[in-house]
Amino acid sequence: MARRLPVFDATRGQPVEIRIADTAVRAYANESIAAAALASGTRVMSRSLKYHRPRTFFCLEGHCSGCLVRLDGVPNLRACQSPCTPGAEAHGQNAFPSAEVDLLGAVDFLFSRGLDHHTLMTGSSVLNKLANKVVRQLSGLGKLPATQATSLPAVGNREIDVCVIGGGPAGLAAATACAKAGKTVVLVDDQLQAGGSLRADPATGRETANARVADAVKAGVELLERSTAIGYFPEDDPDPAWLHGAVLGTSTSATTPSAITTTGEDVSTVISTEHLARGVLAVATPDQLVRVHARAYIWATGGYPVNLPFADNDRPGVIAARAVGRLLVDHGILGGEKICIVEVPQLATETERLAAALTAAGAEVWRVALDDTHGTRGRSWVSQVQTSHGRIDCDLVAVAAIPSPASEGPRQQGCRVVLDPDAGGFRVVVDDAGKTSAPFVFACGDVTGYVGPSRAAAHGALVGASVIAAIGGA
Amino acid sequence: MAKKIVLCRCEDVTLSDLEHCVDRGYLDIEEVKRYTGFGTGPCQGKECLGPMATQLARLTNKPPEKIPPFTSRPPLAPTPIKLLANAPDAHRFADDPDPKRPGTEPGMGVGKR
Numbered sequence: 001m002a003r004r005l006p007v008f009d010a011t012r013g014q015p016v017e018i019r020i021a022d023t024a025v026r027a028y029a030n031e032s033i034a035a036a037a038l039a040s041g042t043r044v045m046s047r048s049l050k051y052h053r054p055r056t057f058f059c060l061e062g063h064c065s066g067c068l069v070r071l072d073g074v075p076n077l078r079a080c081q082s083p084c085t086p087g088a089e090a091h092g093q094n095a096f097p098s099a100e101v102d103l104l105g106a107v108d109f110l111f112s113r114g115l116d117h118h119t120l121m122t123g124s125s126v127l128n129k130l131a132n133k134v135v136r137q138l139s140g141l142g143k144l145p146a147t148q149a150t151s152l153p154a155v156g157n158r159e160i161d162v163c164v165i166g167g168g169p170a171g172l173a174a175a176t177a178c179a180k181a182g183k184t185v186v187l188v189d190d191q192l193q194a195g196g197s198l199r200a201d202p203a204t205g206r207e208t209a210n211a212r213v214a215d216a217v218k219a220g221v222e223l224l225e226r227s228t229a230i231g232y233f234p235e236d237d238p239d240p241a242w243l244h245g246a247v248l249g250t251s252t253s254a255t256t257p258s259a260i261t262t263t264g265e266d267v268s269t270v271i272s273t274e275h276l277a278r279g280v281l282a283v284a285t286p287d288q289l290v291r292v293h294a295r296a297y298i299w300a301t302g303g304y305p306v307n308l309p310f311a312d313n314d315r316p317g318v319i320a321a322r323a324v325g326r327l328l329v330d331h332g333i334l335g336g337e338k339i340c341i342v343e344v345p346q347l348a349t350e351t352e353r354l355a356a357a358l359t360a361a362g363a364e365v366w367r368v369a370l371d372d373t374h375g376t377r378g379r380s381w382v383s384q385v386q387t388s389h390g391r392i393d394c395d396l397v398a399v400a401a402i403p404s405p406a407s408e409g410p411r412q413q414g415c416r417v418v419l420d421p422d423a424g425g426f427r428v429v430v431d432d433a434g435k436t437s438a439p440f441v442f443a444c445g446d447v448t449g450y451v452g453p454s455r456a457a458a459h460g461a462l463v464g465a466s467v468i469a470a471i472g473g474a
Numbered sequence: 475m476a477k478k479i480v481l482c483r484c485e486d487v488t489l490s491d492l493e494h495c496v497d498r499g500y501l502d503i504e505e506v507k508r509y510t511g512f513g514t515g516p517c518q519g520k521e522c523l524g525p526m527a528t529q530l531a532r533l534t535n536k537p538p539e540k541i542p543p544f545t546s547r548p549p550l551a552p553t554p555i556k557l558l559a560n561a562p563d564a565h566r567f568a569d570d571p572d573p574k575r576p577g578t579e580p581g582m583g584v585g586k587r
Contacts, residue, residue, distance in 0.1 A: 007553055047513060048483065048484075048486050049484065049485055049486055049515065050485065050486035050562070051476075051478075051486045053478075053480075053486065054475075055483070058483070059522075059526055062551070063517060063520045064484075064517050064521045065483060065484040065515055065516035065517045065521075065523065066481065066483065076516065076552060078552070081587070095476050108475060108476050108478075109476050111476075112476035112477070113490070114478075114488060114490050114491055114494065116494065117493075119507070141516065147554040149554075152556055152559045152560045153556065153557060153560065155560050155561050157563070190551065210526070228549075228550060228551040228553070229550065229558075230548050230549035230550050230551055230553050231547075231548020231549055231550060232548070233548075236562075282484075282548065282549075283560075284549070284551070284553045284554075284557050288557060289558060289560075290559055291556040291561075294538070304511060304520045304521055304524075305521075306522075306524055306525055307480070307481075307483070308487055309479050309481065309525070309529070310479065311477050311478070311479055312475055312477060312478065312479075313479060313480055314478070314480040314483050315475060339490070339531075346499075369551065375477065379475075404520070404521070404523070404524030405524070406520065406523070407543075408518075408520075408546035408550055409546075409550060411543060411546040412546050412548070413548075417543060418538075418539050419524075419527050419531065419538040419541045419542075419543070420538060420539075421528045421531075422522050422540055425523060425524020425525075425528070426523065426524065426527070426543045431562070
């Protein structure tokens, strides 16, 4: 069972009461719904789409689909990114009658060897029509919201020098460096609180994260919290007057053609991608959409926690090692009493640090290599890991895999990426200065290949400096 | 729970689904996406694209650098549609006439707003 550690009580915030699956639960203001659910013993939050296997959070960073719940009448919200507001009501989805006991879970056993929907019931046209009807009833996630939106928020705009996406150690360092050099900087972070992996690493933790965020804000960085860069639209150029000013700001550069300094000329037709990044980055904040036009972009989106391939790796209770670290150092919650870490050799240092911190907090910890891991056992929560050296009884499995680079934003901006198994996925290709293959688009930290929490800040500062040099001016 | 190695948890795509897909001759990452549905759930491939592509490289004996990612499309995260409703051009379809570009042909969505 997970439990709250008393040494962290001072940082939890006010106690609040919320309801999860119609049960009253004691929570705290600084906790997410997912953290409060785990600490109160709620184990299954929803069911998977096809086989209705039990699901709960895996990444705790808002990037997997494990913790989607219906919250206060709104479907498909991420419990790990929803704060515990007094009276909040969360319900599981995609299950009948409840997430914990779901009759549709029978599908998993009926199709224990897999289900190819391309050939399912295609032999007879009558059967096929019937099957389609049933499938359409069952598919889709969640039910429509209880109420309609009453007002549509206005769209915001930011016309700035530098936009940094991702508020982890790399992004914070890059943004702070640019702001200190006098640049106007917007930092977009999608978590409940900025800090990224600093909030999951026992070597740093909540205090370090808070201090670095405060430094960035003090340096003049505008922080958009709980905000996601949702897309890049190359055809949507900024106001020509701003473009004009933005390019004139770099007029000391020898590459600026004299033609554009002629007043009155429509600069949007003469400025090429040699001079600044084009298009608009759409950022969804909790209240509105913000269109960001920046002279340069820095992607510091890090990597997503991913699972490792072993049997029943999706059983609730199998969660990312970084989520276990985040629960411990950011939420003050020990995720289990007997924790089995399944790991890859590349992360030995980080895993050692996590194992030591969990042991110090009072847990029993085992470490198993992926190659020795055969599968998990249990019902709707893990109770055992099967290994080459026997079975390990546990109540939590932490998966330490190399985070997969969060490169889909850079890909939209035209950055070259390459599949690199040692980087956990498609990493953004950068040069020594952090330049990508797209003009005025830079990247730093884990999105360029695994750097790790210890070295990410230095990489961010280095790339910040090269951005300052690239856009010129004081 | 029946024994499964799950690679994409949103759409319940397993390692054996991927092997079945490769056996049937779908070897390109976009084909695999369309056949299995991986990467089309709420996470849009954040958790599964890297591991799926790595397994695909192994199963097809291709060097990893020869496997491209599937196309990335907005929105990159679940977004309430009310945020987009007031965006400039939100009510314009891609094939509608563009006021900024005179001479563009009317498209199917014209006159409905």
